[in-house]
Amino acid sequence: MSHDDHGLSHISSLKTLFAVFALLLFFTAVTVGVSRFELGRWDLTIAMTIATVKAVIVSMYFMHLRYEKALNIVIFVSSILFAILFLGISALDATTYQDRIKEYRAVQPLEDN
Amino acid sequence: MSSANSVADKPDHDAHSEFGEEWHLAHHFHTPEQQFESGKMGIWLFLGTEILFFSGLFVAYALYRFNHPDLFEFASGYLDTTMGATNTVVLIFSSLTAAWAVRCAQLNQRKGLIIALAITLACAATFMVIKYIEYKHKIHIGLFPGAWSPTEMPDGSAFDPKVAPYNLSIFFGIYFCMTGLHGIHVLIGIGLITWLLIRSFKGEFTDKYFTPVDFVALYWHIVDVIWIFLFPLLYLIQG
Amino acid sequence: MATSQQGSSAQTELVDYQSDAGDHYLSASSGTGFKSWAFTLDHKRISLMYLAGLSFALALGGAFALALRTELLSGDGFFGWSNDTYNQMFTLHGAIMTFLFLIPGIPAGLGNFILPLMLGAKDVAFPRINLLSFYLWATGAVFFVATLLIGGLDTGWTFYTPYSIETQTAVMTATAGAFVLGFSSIFTGLNFIVTVHKMRSKGQGWFQMPLFVWSIYATGVIQILATPVLGITLLLLMAERLMQIGIFDPSLGGDPVLFQHFFWFYSHPAVYIMVLPAMGVASELFTTFSRKHIFGYGFIAMSSLAIAFLGFIVWGHHMFTSGQTPIASTVFSFITFSVAIPSAIKVFNWLATLYKGSISLESPMCYALSFMGLFLIGGLTGLFCATTSTDIHLHDTYFIVAHFHYVMVGGTLVAFLGALHYWWPKISGRMYNEFWGKVSAILVFIGFNVTFFPQFVMGSRGMPRRYHHYIEEAYQSFHVASTIGAYILGVALVIVLVNLVGSIKRGRRAPANPWGATTLEWKTQSPPIHHNFHEEPDVPAIYEYENTVYNREIGGFVDRKVVKGA
Numbered sequence: 001m002s003h004d005d006h007g008l009s010h011i012s013s014l015k016t017l018f019a020v021f022a023l024l025l026f027f028t029a030v031t032v033g034v035s036r037f038e039l040g041r042w043d044l045t046i047a048m049t050i051a052t053v054k055a056v057i058v059s060m061y062f063m064h065l066r067y068e069k070a071l072n073i074v075i076f077v078s079s080i081l082f083a084i085l086f087l088g089i090s091a092l093d094a095t096t097y098q099d100r101i102k103e104y105r106a107v108q109p110l111e112d113n
Numbered sequence: 114m115s116s117a118n119s120v121a122d123k124p125d126h127d128a129h130s131e132f133g134e135e136w137h138l139a140h141h142f143h144t145p146e147q148q149f150e151s152g153k154m155g156i157w158l159f160l161g162t163e164i165l166f167f168s169g170l171f172v173a174y175a176l177y178r179f180n181h182p183d184l185f186e187f188a189s190g191y192l193d194t195t196m197g198a199t200n201t202v203v204l205i206f207s208s209l210t211a212a213w214a215v216r217c218a219q220l221n222q223r224k225g226l227i228i229a230l231a232i233t234l235a236c237a238a239t240f241m242v243i244k245y246i247e248y249k250h251k252i253h254i255g256l257f258p259g260a261w262s263p264t265e266m267p268d269g270s271a272f273d274p275k276v277a278p279y280n281l282s283i284f285f286g287i288y289f290c291m292t293g294l295h296g297i298h299v300l301i302g303i304g305l306i307t308w309l310l311i312r313s314f315k316g317e318f319t320d321k322y323f324t325p326v327d328f329v330a331l332y333w334h335i336v337d338v339i340w341i342f343l344f345p346l347l348y349l350i351q352g
Numbered sequence: 353m354a355t356s357q358q359g360s361s362a363q364t365e366l367v368d369y370q371s372d373a374g375d376h377y378l379s380a381s382s383g384t385g386f387k388s389w390a391f392t393l394d395h396k397r398i399s400l401m402y403l404a405g406l407s408f409a410l411a412l413g414g415a416f417a418l419a420l421r422t423e424l425l426s427g428d429g430f431f432g433w434s435n436d437t438y439n440q441m442f443t444l445h446g447a448i449m450t451f452l453f454l455i456p457g458i459p460a461g462l463g464n465f466i467l468p469l470m471l472g473a474k475d476v477a478f479p480r481i482n483l484l485s486f487y488l489w490a491t492g493a494v495f496f497v498a499t500l501l502i503g504g505l506d507t508g509w510t511f512y513t514p515y516s517i518e519t520q521t522a523v524m525t526a527t528a529g530a531f532v533l534g535f536s537s538i539f540t541g542l543n544f545i546v547t548v549h550k551m552r553s554k555g556q557g558w559f560q561m562p563l564f565v566w567s568i569y570a571t572g573v574i575q576i577l578a579t580p581v582l583g584i585t586l587l588l589l590m591a592e593r594l595m596q597i598g599i600f601d602p603s604l605g606g607d608p609v610l611f612q613h614f615f616w617f618y619s620h621p622a623v624y625i626m627v628l629p630a631m632g633v634a635s636e637l638f639t640t641f642s643r644k645h646i647f648g649y650g651f652i653a654m655s656s657l658a659i660a661f662l663g664f665i666v667w668g669h670h671m672f673t674s675g676q677t678p679i680a681s682t683v684f685s686f687i688t689f690s691v692a693i694p695s696a697i698k699v700f701n702w703l704a705t706l707y708k709g710s711i712s713l714e715s716p717m718c719y720a721l722s723f724m725g726l727f728l729i730g731g732l733t734g735l736f737c738a739t740t741s742t743d744i745h746l747h748d749t750y751f752i753v754a755h756f757h758y759v760m761v762g763g764t765l766v767a768f769l770g771a772l773h774y775w776w777p778k779i780s781g782r783m784y785n786e787f788w789g790k791v792s793a794i795l796v797f798i799g800f801n802v803t804f805f806p807q808f809v810m811g812s813r814g815m816p817r818r819y820h821h822y823i824e825e826a827y828q829s830f831h832v833a834s835t836i837g838a839y840i841l842g843v844a845l846v847i848v849l850v851n852l853v854g855s856i857k858r859g860r861r862a863p864a865n866p867w868g869a870t871t872l873e874w875k876t877q878s879p880p881i882h883h884n885f886h887e888e889p890d891v892p893a894i895y896e897y898e899n900t901v902y903n904r905e906i907g908g909f910v911d912r913k914v915v916k917g918a
Binding site: 139140141147150151152154155158159161162163164165166167168169170172173176177257258259260279280282283286287289290294 | 585587605606
């Protein structure tokens with residue numbers, strides 16, 4: 001066999017794994033800490049940025065994406081892009097029906113609230 | 114997708130005689146690399162479908178939060194941030210042990226593999242127990258989907274319909290769908306990890322054949338990644 | 353290789369891949385019992401099981417179609433059905449045809465057989481998942497049949513909310529069925545994509561792949577990226593019915609039109625899951641039966657990917673009259689027009705392939721030509737529907753019904769039949785009766801046009817779809833013509849079935865390469881052995897027709913191979 005015994009896939013060092021774990025704990029603490037402050041509209045942005053950073057770290061190191069073939073990275077990234085496309089175009093139409101839903105609700109018998 | 118030939122498959126003598134049993138090479142592949150890379154591509158495609166599967170829930174979440182910010186802020190107060198954060202740490206730790214399990218399999222460390230998988234399994238179970246406690250409390254105070262009003266306000270006082278925003282049920286509809294679907298994925302993960310544990314007791318995984326461990330770990334990480342987003346979106350909403 | 357004859361020149365050798373050993377994927381050596389089928393991992397046997405199931409689905413959906421057309425013979429209903437009965441009939445016709453026949457039809461049914469052969473592979477990348485896909489399909493079919501038995505379905509195949517939340521019919525069973533079928537489709541697409549990437553034989557680069565493979569690949573991309581969204585949509589609909597989560601229910605403050613966005617994010621790309629493989633089939637048939645290299649190979653291959661991508665960003669054209677914001681409608685309308693570009697690229701390249709070709713009108717070619725004409729009409733009428741202003745008039749009329757039947761039936765079904773005739777000798781090892789093959793192709797063409805052309809006319813005159821009562825003076829002649837056409841189409845399909853199935857007993861043995869095609873599936877015996885090829889095939893320069901020569905003795909084509917160093 002031309003390849004060495006561990007040739008099938010990349011092996012992570014324990015140091016990397018634990019460093020990633022420590023970083024993830026740190027970011028979890030940060031996101032919980034930040035949420036205690038009133039930051040208005042920045043609240044969501046900060047929370048999502050931290051979550052994205054955490055997700056990127058998990059996928060790069062725990063999921064070995066950093067060492068993967070370009071093709072697998074393309075697959076993963078494009079699925080995220082298509083999810084964003086789905087969100088983006090649906091968002092175009094997000095508010096169109098709200099008034100009519102409110103009107104509809106107004107004439108409904110209200111069993112709750 | 115990766116173990117030995119089936120009943121209907123006759124042994125194929127002309128193919129890959131140079132690779133022994135320990136490679137678990139299926140008849141239609143030429144080399145273990147081809148088999149491994151095919152599997153790897155397959156699992157990444159599958160993870161892509163998982164992301165798009167969850168995307169529907171994220172779209173629903175985004176549009177309703179955009180239209181009803183006050184509702185989301187209020188309703189999020191019902192969720193127990195401590196429990197959510199604990200579950201986040203539990204899942205992150207299980208992700209670490211899952212990655213460790215893959216490393217052990219790749220290095221032929223059978224004992225380490227069994228321990229790492231057992232810890233992962235224990236974490237998954239802990240996650241579900243905490244989830245169960247949370248669900249039980251929600252249902253107890255009447256917070257489930259549909260046109261019902263809860264009995265309590267987020268701070269534990271009696272429910273006041275004049276203060277609470279309209280359509281509380283929508284938040285909890287989305288909450289139960291998101292965490293419920295994620296919970297189903299955790300349950301599937303528990304099944305898969307148990308299966309790996311049984312196989313690793315039998316000593317079936319080696320540096321030449323660790324694909325099932327690798328792929329289940331990848332699945333488990335994506336379950337973790339989805340939770341990483343669910344946690345701040347549901348538990349950490351401040352005005 | 354059974355016979356290997358010396359050619360006239362010393363440098364070339366004529367090769368016939370047919371073997372008389374009698375050993376093939378259906379023979380006793382590959383197993384004959386129930387288990388050898390139920391647990392088979394052979395893509396060829398899985399394909400045959402799919403074809404059997406697809407025929408059943410087509411027959412069931414077709415029976416509903418004939419019943420609908422008969423009801424429409426008179427203005428107050430030939431059978432006198434109630435409105436509810438009529439709603440159930442067209443819903444079940446649409447749902448069964450779409451989910452059980454059109455979507456799995458060419459990729460899972462025929463692609464399963466042909467794709468690994470075209471790549472010179474022994475099987476698809478994941479044979480177990482392939483079998484799982486089939487069983488998921490079968491489970492979905494059981495759910496649909498159960499829907500039929502326990503109260504039917506009257507939402508239309510689109511399950512629009514809020515009606516689908518309120519109706520008392522078996523929505524849960526049908527959505528569960530569609531959900532399971534979605535996973536069948538996802539796993540098929542995943543399997544085929546990996547197969548194309550990883551299982552190509554040595555020396556077969558991306559641009560040595562047959563165009564059918566390109567189209568299946570593009571289809572796989574859509575299946576992977578779009579179908580999961582259908583899964584979550586149907587799951588949310590089920591949750592809505594079970595737990596009143598309120599996302600799609602206006603009485604709980606939800607947005608019912610959001611359901612349409614979710615649904616069409618999958619279901620518009622799904623239209624291309626149906627038609628892209630059909631275009632791939634057409635590419636193969638046009639080049640083979642013109643004995644001329646396909647014109648514009650790269651353009652046809654890339655246009656498949658372009659259609660797959662554009663298919664994702666046009667879904668709002670199903671929602672022009674739903675009250676969608678005008679900005680979205682304008683954008684969707686504009687992008688929808690641009691789908692015409694890659695589609696036209698294909699049609700022009702097919703025409704250029706035919707030009708000065710040595711055309712032989714065998715049955716598959718008759719189907720292919722009919723496909724091109726019908727698809728063209730289907731596609732061009734789509735532009736009327738994509739224009740927001742005309743769509744307001746045409747929306748929910750028979751014009752729309754005719755438009756999508758021209759694409760789905762005139763496109764997909766006709767190409768499916770062409771493909772079935774083309775590959776039947778490879779699949780069954782028998783030649784069908786050519787005369788009846790041609791008759792069926794011509795009858796399908798006539799029957800189809802008689803059915804659906806009048807619907808364009810009455811649709812543009814205002815006949816609404818999904819109504820079974822109409823003003824006889826205005827529309828009855830069109831409806832009667834349409835019904836006659838439907839029966840002709842039905843007869844044609846019976847002829848196809850009898851001709852193909854009958855050939856297994858009566859047909860002459862098929863040669864390895866009856867049509868002189870150049871792709872790899874013809875470089876093995878008919879029917880192929882369990883492992884497809886006796887030895888891994890050399891990858892030919894595809895679509896080079898001077899490399900295949902007709903041989904009168906065997907009634908088929910043999911390969912002209914250059915012998916190195918002879």
